[in-house]
Amino acid sequence: MKRLLAISILFFAAVSQSWAVLKIDITEGVEAAVPIAVVPFSWRGVAKIQDADVSAIVTSDLARSGQFAPLPEQDLIARPATPEQVDFKTWRIAGIDHLVIGSVTRQPDKTLKVEFRLFDILKADQSLGYSFTVQLSQLRSVAHRISDHIIEHLTGLKPAFDSRITYVTTQQNKAIPGSNKPGRISYRLQVADTDGFNPQTLLTSNEPIMSPSWSPDGKQLVYVSFELGKPEIYIHNIFTGVRSKVSAFKGINGAPVWSPDGKYLAMTLSKDGNPDIYIMRLKDKMLRRLTTHWSIDTEASWMPDSRSLVFTSSRSGKPQLYTIGIQPGARASRLTFDGNYNADPTVSPDGKTIGFVHGEGNSYRIAVYHLDTRHMEILTDGPLDESPEYAPNGGMLIYATQFDNRAMLAAVSADGRHKYRLRLEEGEVREPAWAPIQ
Amino acid sequence: MKIKMIAIVLLLALGLTACGEHAVKPDGSGSTAGGGSTDSATAGGAQVGSINGSGIEDEAVLAGQSYAVSYAKGAIDDPGNILSNKIIYFDYDSSQVNDKYLELVKHHGKYLALHADESIRLEGHTDERGTREYNIALADRRAQSVKRILMFQGAASEQITIISYGEEKPSVLGHDEESWSLNRRAELVYRK
Structure with a gap:
């Protein structure tokens, strides 16, 4: 297995041009x-x-x-x-x-x-x-x-470092002189070691690439690509490069996430008129709608038992986190009540805490919600932190941040006491996801 | 491209003259951009209208600027016509079409209704704040709000294709209120 892996990596190095390496800066020690x-x-x-x-x-x-x-x-x-x-x-x-x-x-x-x-x-x-x-x-x-x-x-922390991360980089082409109109953007979907070494490009596009998420075996990614002028969801095997389109309905095809048992994808579709959470059974592509509210329902994250999801909904008027079972007839129940903007949940591997984005005024920070105590804890300083994802051992969350007017990645320990940044020499980087340990 | 530039300049002008907003009377009862008068003037006006000046039926004001109102074929490309404005701006975390842009959207709805061969791509956008997929959903709802008004004026669903870009395609760079206000938008892109 390991040998096969090594061969595959070499193969990738040969066929795809590697991109700038992420550099690590430890910003807050313990x-x-x-x-x-x-x-x-x-x-x-x-x-x-x-x-x-x-x-x-x-x-x-x-x-x-x-x-x-x-x-x-x-x-x-x-x-x-x-x-x-x-x-x-x-x-x-x-x-x-x-x-x-x-x-x-x-x-x-x-x-x-x-x-x-x-x-x-x-x-x-x-x-x-x-x-x-x-x-x-x-x-x-x-x-x-x-x-x-x-x-x-x-x-006692489980392994996390001998793994990979994926992320999206953007390279802004030169703007028209004297104008504040942005030039065209090149988007790249990349996979690298957890320390940013050995970056490999899986997809390059002039249209947005969004929301990459790992399969439980760490071999495939599911993501949204606008390459054909509209958002579509693809599954992409990182070793063979083979990919397949799994969702291309009218309207939104977004926020795909693999269930931990590997059987389902949860995603956001608006094909029935409104952004709602659906699950697709992968073996036969059978689709089932989980939410039916007229408001926005999106950004699903699975609980470890693959039986329920946490998601963002604006049904109270502002985005808040809710949970819902995947069984037919399940009803959503609200989790967060602190503040007016709680979105993009990521459930910890042990299912005890939920990382998310907490917005307050113009400050968007990574926070965690403890399911047992129903207590929220803010981990980062903002002002534009987003896309939190747990490391497979739950010890850290990787997320996207702005620093020096540039988009880069950062990680924070689950207790908020330790932080480091991953920055590209050039261009911007966002939407990280940490691969599971095989 | 040029059209977007104009819209940006206009919006800035609006910001500077916010206290003098009397020029923008979107309630329909004013002498400008009045829904009723526009309707009557254009009941048969689409046929007689011309973008070359003689066929101007009415006048509309957007962001303190006066425009001709005509639904003649091609009016969307006439910088003097209200239809040359194709960007609708939104408030933060809102998908409701602001009163300031209601008349503009209605004009486009009438134009589409009169020209069944025209079609648009309706793009929804947000500013960079907030989470990416939530912003995709929010921008989709912005486009849906615009689409409802267009259809209420007689545009057909088949003429309108919605695509939501969320925060992925900002119109201007920058991490400040001004940039954000210019990025919270829906764009009507007429197909050539």
Whole structure:
């Protein structure tokens, strides 16, 4: 499986022009982050590959997680390469709780063996250790897996970094001189590693591309494309490039989302005169209308059991979040009551919280609603934050933001204490979605 | 393109002269753009009208600017004709056609009713605030509001194709009130 994956990625790299890489800026750290030291891995029989510097990738992931404060490389007091070389006492004095060492070794068959060990400094013992045998092209992926292992072992958070993100980029062509009319926009649907590395273009269009969302197996995307002059919904296999049109009704074909069990798509259609939520059973394309209200109903997000949805409705006069079961005859019930603009819900993987956009005056921020306490908590500062999507482990939300008058991506920890931005060198980026872990 | 530019200038002018809004009397009872008088003048006027001046039946005012009213074929391309205005602006989070634009929409409805061979693409747009798919729905409702008025004037459903772009195709860039007000719009695009 992993091997097949690597081959596919290489294939993509060959056929599609890669686009600008997203750069990460950590904008808000956590005071209470756990001190950890990652010693640069030793490379044996092969020179260190700058684009796949395993220990640097692990360090970056740990910092991005918001749970850890990795020691800067220049502050490392020792560089042990083997367990025997680890002097627990010095690390303890330096105030380090955990230590990571490792190596990349070239094997006779040209594969690479990547080893890492995690030490608990206080217990003076190894707490985790794995080795992986991989192709060169899989090195970055392995580095993210190491991060996932470390984070899961120390915090209990499920894996998230050895995955992908998708997003839409726009490139504004030059405006007419002396005019404030925008020039034509080029839209691109892209997929990259979770740190923005290895971006691949799946679709380029002069018309809008919207609302990409992942299949539960992380192999396909469903999205809206206006490429034929009207909004239509496509399913696109990211490995084979094969895509199929699943919805092209009159009017709106929007907000497609896959059910976690993989059986349905929820989407917004206006074919019956008004924007309403429908579900399509994928095996036979059978369509069923869930909402019938005359107001706007859109932006569905599935609960983890695939039995109900959370969505935006303006039935109270202003957009608010509601929930509805998918069984025939189900009725919607209202969730949010704080403020006049609560929209675009994303249900957390454990189904306990809902991320959404909370608008107040001219400020649109990412907030979470706790289903048990019915309490809303604002996580970001705005002013134009939107499109929140949970990471597959629920530890962070990725979203779109404006900074320095440019559209970029950002992520915030589920408790709001840690943030980082993902920016493109050129152009704008929006509508992120984090792929599930296969 | 040029038409949009004019509309922008006009809207700005309106903003500057907001206190002098007496010039824009959309209630139909005024001497300008009156629904009744327009109707009577154009009952048979579409046949006699001409865009070359002689056949002007009436006058309409939009954003403080006077326009000729004629439903002659091609009047939509005459910058002096009210029908050359093809953008309807909306209030924030509203899909209701503002009184200021009601007469304009009615004129287009009559034009479409008189020229069954004409058809339009009615594009709905929002400003950048708020969520993208909600804005798709909101912009769709803006276009639907305009369509209802057009049809009330006799335009046929088959003449009107709605497409909602939400916030995806702003008319102007910028993250301020002025840009937002220019982006909350429905555009009537006559097919060539």
